[in-house]
Amino acid sequence: MVQMMIRHLATRPGTMRAIAAASVLGAIFGVSGVARAEDAPTGDPANGKRLYLADGCFECHGRAGQGGTFNYATPALAQIALPVDSFIAFLREAPNDMPSFSSTVLSDKDAADIHAFLQSLPGPRPAKDIPLLNQ
Amino acid sequence: MSKRSNAGQDKTGHDGTPDAGRRNFLKGATIASAAALSAPVAANTAVSGFPEQRPKAAVKAALPGPKLAAADAMPPPADPVNQTSSGGDFMVDVLKTLDIDYLAMNCASSFRGLHEALINHGGNSKPEIITCPHEEIAVHVGQGYAKMEGKPMAMICHGVVGLQHASMAMYNAWCDRVPVIVMGGNIMEANKRAPGAEWPHSAIDPAALTRDFVKWDDQPVSLQHFAESAVRAYKIATTPPMAPVMLSLDAELQENPIENRDGLRIPKLTKAIPPQGDDAALAELAGMLVAAENPVIICDRMARTQAGMPRLVELAETLQCAVIDNFGRMNFPSRHPLNQSFRRSILSQADVILAMEVNELWGTLSDFHDRIARSSQPRYKKTAKIVTLGTRGLYMKANYQDLGRYQEVDLDIAGDAEASLPVLIEQVKRRIDESRKSAIEARGKKLAAAKLATIEQAKSDATIGWDATPITTARLCAELYNQIKDEDWSLVGTSIRLSWPHRLWNFDKPHQWNGVAGGGGVGYTLPASLGAALANKRHGRLTVAIGGDGDFMFVPSTLWTAAHHRIPLLYIVHNNRAYHQEYMYLQAMAARHGRGITDADIGTTIKDPFVDYATIAKGFGVYGEGPINDPNDLGPALKRAVAVVKSGQPALLDVVMDQR
Numbered sequence: 001m002v003q004m005m006i007r008h009l010a011t012r013p014g015t016m017r018a019i020a021a022a023s024v025l026g027a028i029f030g031v032s033g034v035a036r037a038e039d040a041p042t043g044d045p046a047n048g049k050r051l052y053l054a055d056g057c058f059e060c061h062g063r064a065g066q067g068g069t070f071n072y073a074t075p076a077l078a079q080i081a082l083p084v085d086s087f088i089a090f091l092r093e094a095p096n097d098m099p100s101f102s103s104t105v106l107s108d109k110d111a112a113d114i115h116a117f118l119q120s121l122p123g124p125r126p127a128k129d130i131p132l133l134n135q
Numbered sequence: 136m137s138k139r140s141n142a143g144q145d146k147t148g149h150d151g152t153p154d155a156g157r158r159n160f161l162k163g164a165t166i167a168s169a170a171a172l173s174a175p176v177a178a179n180t181a182v183s184g185f186p187e188q189r190p191k192a193a194v195k196a197a198l199p200g201p202k203l204a205a206a207d208a209m210p211p212p213a214d215p216v217n218q219t220s221s222g223g224d225f226m227v228d229v230l231k232t233l234d235i236d237y238l239a240m241n242c243a244s245s246f247r248g249l250h251e252a253l254i255n256h257g258g259n260s261k262p263e264i265i266t267c268p269h270e271e272i273a274v275h276v277g278q279g280y281a282k283m284e285g286k287p288m289a290m291i292c293h294g295v296v297g298l299q300h301a302s303m304a305m306y307n308a309w310c311d312r313v314p315v316i317v318m319g320g321n322i323m324e325a326n327k328r329a330p331g332a333e334w335p336h337s338a339i340d341p342a343a344l345t346r347d348f349v350k351w352d353d354q355p356v357s358l359q360h361f362a363e364s365a366v367r368a369y370k371i372a373t374t375p376p377m378a379p380v381m382l383s384l385d386a387e388l389q390e391n392p393i394e395n396r397d398g399l400r401i402p403k404l405t406k407a408i409p410p411q412g413d414d415a416a417l418a419e420l421a422g423m424l425v426a427a428e429n430p431v432i433i434c435d436r437m438a439r440t441q442a443g444m445p446r447l448v449e450l451a452e453t454l455q456c457a458v459i460d461n462f463g464r465m466n467f468p469s470r471h472p473l474n475q476s477f478r479r480s481i482l483s484q485a486d487v488i489l490a491m492e493v494n495e496l497w498g499t500l501s502d503f504h505d506r507i508a509r510s511s512q513p514r515y516k517k518t519a520k521i522v523t524l525g526t527r528g529l530y531m532k533a534n535y536q537d538l539g540r541y542q543e544v545d546l547d548i549a550g551d552a553e554a555s556l557p558v559l560i561e562q563v564k565r566r567i568d569e570s571r572k573s574a575i576e577a578r579g580k581k582l583a584a585a586k587l588a589t590i591e592q593a594k595s596d597a598t599i600g601w602d603a604t605p606i607t608t609a610r611l612c613a614e615l616y617n618q619i620k621d622e623d624w625s626l627v628g629t630s631i632r633l634s635w636p637h638r639l640w641n642f643d644k645p646h647q648w649n650g651v652a653g654g655g656g657v658g659y660t661l662p663a664s665l666g667a668a669l670a671n672k673r674h675g676r677l678t679v680a681i682g683g684d685g686d687f688m689f690v691p692s693t694l695w696t697a698a699h700h701r702i703p704l705l706y707i708v709h710n711n712r713a714y715h716q717e718y719m720y721l722q723a724m725a726a727r728h729g730r731g732i733t734d735a736d737i738g739t740t741i742k743d744p745f746v747d748y749a750t751i752a753k754g755f756g757v758y759g760e761g762p763i764n765d766p767n768d769l770g771p772a773l774k775r776a777v778a779v780v781k782s783g784q785p786a787l788l789d790v791v792m793d794q795r
Contacts, residue, residue, distance in 0.1 A: 054733050056722040064600025068794045069632045078599050097505045099726030127594035132613040
């Protein structure tokens with residue numbers, strides 16, 4: 001999933017500019033521009049779940065963060081590995097057909113809460129443990 | 136031209152003699168009426184709404200009462216009241232020569248003549264009437280049937296208004312390049328139209344409404360003209376590129392006596408041999424494919440008959456090259472090691488791309504971005520050679536834009552891909568020498584390994600949200616496959632860009648898939664699935680379909696046809712309680728404007744109230760179960776529904792789903 005997100009990021013010059021800007025700011029403030037997830041402020045997953053459903057994220061990515069289908073496959077987000085800062089930067093200037101969500105409609109705090117919710121979702125489990133997937 | 140124009144003047148039978156049958160008819164009617172008056176009250180007809188079947192012998196046994204006897208003594212009317220033949224009878228004879236199994240319709244006065252003839256002259260067999268509650272359903276039934284059975288059905292609709300109902304489905308069939316023999320009633324002569332509905336239901340040129348999306352149309356003015364046009368219509372519709380055709384049938388032509396049956400002749404149908412690609416061009420293509428390091432085949436509506444898939448497999452295996460299926464037909468086995476349909480990134484490495492019967496090649500070869508400023512990039516490298524093989528471009532229309540953007544190619548071979556494959560395969564085999572064999576074999580091994588990884592990835596992806604409520608699409612598809620995998624199954628519809636069956640299931644038979652709507656017109660999946668199920672019924676296949684709830688809402692009465700004709704079909708309503716594609720589009724619009732991102736459900740969702748699809752099914756006489764919310768309830772419910780379908784009846788399951 002991270003590779004997919006980064007691939008999306010890489011295809012969008014504006015997004016890359018945003019990440020580059022974040023990196024510069026990070027350098028100024030002595031943190032990595034693309035923060036590791038464990039360094040990010042902890043979001044509120046309960047509020048994140050509420051927002052994920054209310055703001056329509058589930059429409060493309062599924063209530064369980066399993067991904068889905070729009071005019072093409074939409075990525076799974078459960079157990080998101082993208083750091084929160086990069087996630088917020090991605091939302092602000094999203095590539096391809098992904099809608100961009102400005103701070104007017106989605107604050108950084110709310111975006112961080114959504115990120116926390118996505119991190120809390122169970123990711124894939126071994127398919128061999130599910131007989132229906134092995135026939 | 137018409138007998139109605141001579142009403143009041145022509146008092147002769149079809150053979151020119153006074154119509155002796157008329158007096159006998161009056162006598163028969165009188166006796167029958169008397170019998171009805173004197174007979175005991177029929178059992179419970181008021182409750183059932185239908186009369187009991189009358190024993191035909193009873194008509195002769197009864198005696199007329201005094202009033203009726205007096206009526207019989209009245210002078211005969213000046214115009215004929217009885218006839219011993221009708222143009223409709225001849226039309227039925229013509230349809231029988233075309234080996235048309237079914238005719239779908241919603242009854243209407245403008246084709247009452249043909250309708251009666253189908254039953255009483257044709258014996259309601261070849262074609263058998265399939266009663267549909269809506270003309271859009273009737274055409275879609277024909278579309279689904281033709282793709283599964285490999286031959287067209289007929290349908291007939293009411294003048295003007297029925298055709299207007301039918302038109303969207305005709306457009307879907309046109310975009311899908313599927314033959315349907317569409318007929319419509321009309322009253323051509325203005326002085327014959329009754330006051331009232333016959334005027335707004337008549338037209339000078341009824342087919343004008345649909346001319347942009349039929350391959351050919353006609354309005355015969357004589358029975359001989361009808362015979363020739365019906366045979367011509369069949370031939371044109373079934374010659375690649377296939378498409379619907381339209382015949383407008385004058386009511387007088389259907390209803391009035393045949394003036395000279397011996398003078399009418401039904402022409403022989405000789406089907407056109409599908410056009411094959413030029414031999415030299417196919418040889419050039421073969422050379423390109425053999426020399427290529429990474430050839431990729433893209434197919435869409437390639438497999439036209441049961442021979443299509445094995446031929447494509449033979450070509451791909453000979454070349455050990457990647458195949459990308461756009462799923463317009465059952466082209467290529469889903470688990471074949473060379474099936475790379477879910478690894479489209481390989482297009483960027485292709486040096487030769489062969490597109491066979493691809494509907495929209497530019498869209499397949501481009502990444503398109505639906506942003507404020509729309510943009511696109513090709514998915515292939517500049518040096519790649521692109522070759523098309525197909526009939527898509529052999530018959531085009533101007534107005535409706537089901538064309539796709541113009542795609543530059545290096546070699547464009549006009550010809551039916553399936554028909555051209557044997558020559559292409561032979562040419563490829565002839566060109567593969569020892570120096571290429573090892574490279575080709577190595578390529579195949581790499582692709583096979585990648586395919587295995589793709590399958591494993593699909594399984595892993597399917598586990599996310601496995602136990603979630605609402606149920607995930609992956610879970611539904613896995614549960615359904617578990618119930619049908621040991622049957623001779625046929626998945627005949629998904630209207631929701633549903634990729635999970637092709638990611639998880641083993642499609643390896645030509646009848647296991649038949650594509651999608653074509654024009655994207657909503658309301659396709661349920662009736663077209665029923666049409667495919669009608670075709671599958673005679674082959675004893677287990678037919679299943681997964682359709683969206685929004686799609687279902689356009690044509691729910693299709694279920695009545697399923698029940699009435701006892702067509703076995705397991706229909707699963709993928710009930711995500713939304714017009715989900717539009718829901719996502721609206722969300723993107725709101726986000727683009729930075730406003731109201733919590734309100735995209737307005738006008739896009741199906742809630743308050745939720746729809747109880749199982750109850751709807753029961754109302755139409757179909758087994759229904761649901762709403763099913765718990766994924767653990769799915770398996771048992773599917774098992775029960777499959778048992779119903781295997782008993783010869785339709786069944787519906789309402790499954791409350793997450794998006795898709």
